[in-house]
Amino acid sequence: MRVPGVSAVLGALCVWALVDAVCPLSGGLLFPRESSSRELKELSGRWDFRADMSPNRNQGFDKAWYQSRLSQTGPVIDMPVPASYNDITQDPALRDFIGWVWYEREVVVPARWIADEGTRVVLRVGSAHYYSVVWVNGVKVTEHKGGHLPFEAEIGSLLRKDPTSPCRITIAVNNTLTLETLPPGNIQHMDDRTKYPEGFFVQNIYFDFFNYAGLHRPVLLYTTPKAYVDDITVVTDFLDNTGLVKYTVSVQGASLATLKVTLLDKDRQCVAFSTEPSGVLKVVDVNLWWPFLMHENPGYLYTLEVQLMAADERSTYEDVYSLPVGIRTVNVTSTKFLINNKPFYFHGVNKHEDSDIRGKGLDWPLIVKDFNLLKWLGANSFRTSHYPYAEEILQMCDRHGIVVIDECPGVGIKDIRSFRNASLNHHLVVMDELVRRDKNHPSVVMWSVANEPAAEMPPAEFYFKTLIKHTKALDPTRPVTYITDSNYARDRGAPYVDVICVNSYFSWYHDPGHLEVISIQLNNQFENWYGKYQKPIIQSEYGADAVPGLHSDPPVMFTEEYQKVVLQNYHDVFDQKRRQYVVGELIWNFADFMTSQGITRVLGNKKGVFTRQRQPKAAAFILRQRYWSLANETGRLPPWAKYPCSL
Numbered sequence: 001m002r003v004p005g006v007s008a009v010l011g012a013l014c015v016w017a018l019v020d021a022v023c024p025l026s027g028g029l030l031f032p033r034e035s036s037s038r039e040l041k042e043l044s045g046r047w048d049f050r051a052d053m054s055p056n057r058n059q060g061f062d063k064a065w066y067q068s069r070l071s072q073t074g075p076v077i078d079m080p081v082p083a084s085y086n087d088i089t090q091d092p093a094l095r096d097f098i099g100w101v102w103y104e105r106e107v108v109v110p111a112r113w114i115a116d117e118g119t120r121v122v123l124r125v126g127s128a129h130y131y132s133v134v135w136v137n138g139v140k141v142t143e144h145k146g147g148h149l150p151f152e153a154e155i156g157s158l159l160r161k162d163p164t165s166p167c168r169i170t171i172a173v174n175n176t177l178t179l180e181t182l183p184p185g186n187i188q189h190m191d192d193r194t195k196y197p198e199g200f201f202v203q204n205i206y207f208d209f210f211n212y213a214g215l216h217r218p219v220l221l222y223t224t225p226k227a228y229v230d231d232i233t234v235v236t237d238f239l240d241n242t243g244l245v246k247y248t249v250s251v252q253g254a255s256l257a258t259l260k261v262t263l264l265d266k267d268r269q270c271v272a273f274s275t276e277p278s279g280v281l282k283v284v285d286v287n288l289w290w291p292f293l294m295h296e297n298p299g300y301l302y303t304l305e306v307q308l309m310a311a312d313e314r315s316t317y318e319d320v321y322s323l324p325v326g327i328r329t330v331n332v333t334s335t336k337f338l339i340n341n342k343p344f345y346f347h348g349v350n351k352h353e354d355s356d357i358r359g360k361g362l363d364w365p366l367i368v369k370d371f372n373l374l375k376w377l378g379a380n381s382f383r384t385s386h387y388p389y390a391e392e393i394l395q396m397c398d399r400h401g402i403v404v405i406d407e408c409p410g411v412g413i414k415d416i417r418s419f420r421n422a423s424l425n426h427h428l429v430v431m432d433e434l435v436r437r438d439k440n441h442p443s444v445v446m447w448s449v450a451n452e453p454a455a456e457m458p459p460a461e462f463y464f465k466t467l468i469k470h471t472k473a474l475d476p477t478r479p480v481t482y483i484t485d486s487n488y489a490r491d492r493g494a495p496y497v498d499v500i501c502v503n504s505y506f507s508w509y510h511d512p513g514h515l516e517v518i519s520i521q522l523n524n525q526f527e528n529w530y531g532k533y534q535k536p537i538i539q540s541e542y543g544a545d546a547v548p549g550l551h552s553d554p555p556v557m558f559t560e561e562y563q564k565v566v567l568q569n570y571h572d573v574f575d576q577k578r579r580q581y582v583v584g585e586l587i588w589n590f591a592d593f594m595t596s597q598g599i600t601r602v603l604g605n606k607k608g609v610f611t612r613q614r615q616p617k618a619a620a621f622i623l624r625q626r627y628w629s630l631a632n633e634t635g636r637l638p639p640w641a642k643y644p645c646s647l
């Protein structure tokens with residue numbers, strides 16, 4: 001009895017390996033938006049659900065659970081979507097479940113979508129962790145490898161085959177992590193019957209957050225006409241007062257099409273127009289996209305409205321898609337990170353998609369609360385540690401001018417076997433998917449291809465050289481990095497990154513309890529890295545755990561005072577080095593978050609400056625004071641945001 005269906009998982013892996021090999025990304029994956037030509041139907045809410053608890057976790061496939069209603073093949077429970085399934089019930093077996101779970105929902109599809117042969121009906125899954133297989137009315141329509149990124153399938157032609165049957169969507173999701181997944185993991189079977197019950201196994205992971213699973217982001221149906229705008233790519237620049245929007249539109253479903261490409265300002269006034277599928281739009285008296293606290297009018301967005309007209313022998317088609325566009329540039333020198341040619345200093349946070357009950361499930365109240373807290377803190381940036389966040393969150397960043405380092409799920413690449421070609425090939429595909437999804441967000445200023453890999457291992461050099469080169473080829477306009485915690489002298493990928501991002505936990509993981517070492521060690525850290533590479537440096541993580549409500553003076557580890565003093569000691573060094581080549585500081589972490597159980601984690605990681613419920617610890621006030629004074633020094637604040645005297 002081998003759990004969780006290792007053969008099934010491996011079988012699935014072979015299929016995916018094949019898909020990866022034969023299907024390089026084709027086409028776009030524009031965020032689904034309603035328009036005069038596109039309709040949208042959200043499938044959020046209650047779904048039927050069953051975890052496959054069979055010993056090999058493969059019963060669902062053996063018994064073809066997708067062929068009939070899930071409730072006909074066994075018991076089902078209610079499961080909200082979007083949400084992780086782990087914390088929804090009282091069952092520890094479901095919280096810690098590894099293997100396939102099954103979701104099902106029957107949907108009423110508007111009759112006109114089916115009747116009109118000129119309409120494409122697309123089923124989109126915002127993210128499902130980790131492997132997914134999707135069926136509609138028992139017919140497999142797609143599969144996808146990897147959480148945190150969307151995937152979709154056109155299902156209109158299938159629905160039209162039997163317009164009388166309802167649209168039953170079945171999604172099987174498997175959260176098993178292997179040495180070749182991103183993030184990597186490893187299933188370990190414990191065969192010593194004197195210690196473990198039969199079938200006992202654990203999922204080893206090499207990252208510090210709970211491996212939440214399920215349908216994490218909205219599942220929805222949307223329509224486009226048969227001839228449609230498939231993808232848009234914009235790259236922006238400016239010269240004096242003139243903004244330049246270089247764009248490319250790709251069209252599917254029509255060999256001949258006419259286009260109208262209109263750039264509208266905030267008041268919906270046309271500022272530039274073209275009828276070409278690609279070109280450069282010029283914007284006189286441009287309003288640039290500026291980060292929060294760097295300008296009195298941050299996050300200025302134009303709208304690129306693309307209108308397509310096409311015809312075939314049967315019909316005419318019109319499609320309209322609107323894309324928000326921020327005009328800005330990003331450049332890196334040996335000492336500076338420049339946005340719109342002005343030095344930008346990251347004073348921000350690392351986050352997680354994580355909260356009570358819903359786990360990693362998208363939740364609008366939480367998103368808006370977090371943005372309010374970011375602004376309260378005076379944060380101008382965050383890193384999407386350690387995986388791509390929901391597109392809805394990036395849209396908020398675009399709107400509010402919050403700058404983003406966009407990270408792929410390459411966290412915990414620690415085992416030398418995870419540097420092999422199979423892993424690298426998958427990592428390249430994930431970067432393809434990430435850049436395809438996020439390339440048009442002005443808030444995204446840098447790609448991070450990994451967090452704390454074992455960069456000192458010999459194969460790391462080829463791995464990161466290839467990965468970074470690939471990412472730069474996908475997007476030559478943004479710098480690329482990965483986050484390191486290795487020794488400057490032995491890090492094999494650092495020669496290839498544009499910005500050095502270093503994590504360190506002096507007086508915590510090293511010399512615990514010795515606050516007096518921070519200044520020397522941090523200073524040396526910076527001098528060593530800069531001395532060797534002459535690239536700008538971001539302190540991409542630093543911090544200390546604080547259990548809210550624990551106090552001690554003099555400070556002792558795990559108290560709010562200790563966390564506060566760690567921060568202050570780091571800040572003193574940042575203040576010296578930011579005048580030279582340090583271009584940012586990102587606290588670990590914005591909020592406490594759940595991890596797997598372990599002897600160093602008390603109901604999760606407590607390095608948040610906010611609790612998991614988003615209440616401030618003492619450190620939050622220290623950070624707030626600092627960030628607002630940094631903003632006063634380096635930015636141009638709107639009158640309403642002047643350094644509040646109440647601080």
Ligand code: GCB
Pocket residue numbers: 207208386451452485503541588605607
């Ligand atoms: C790190 C990791 C992060 C952990 C953090 C910690 O270096 O990048 O994922 O949560 O340290 O608190 O240990």
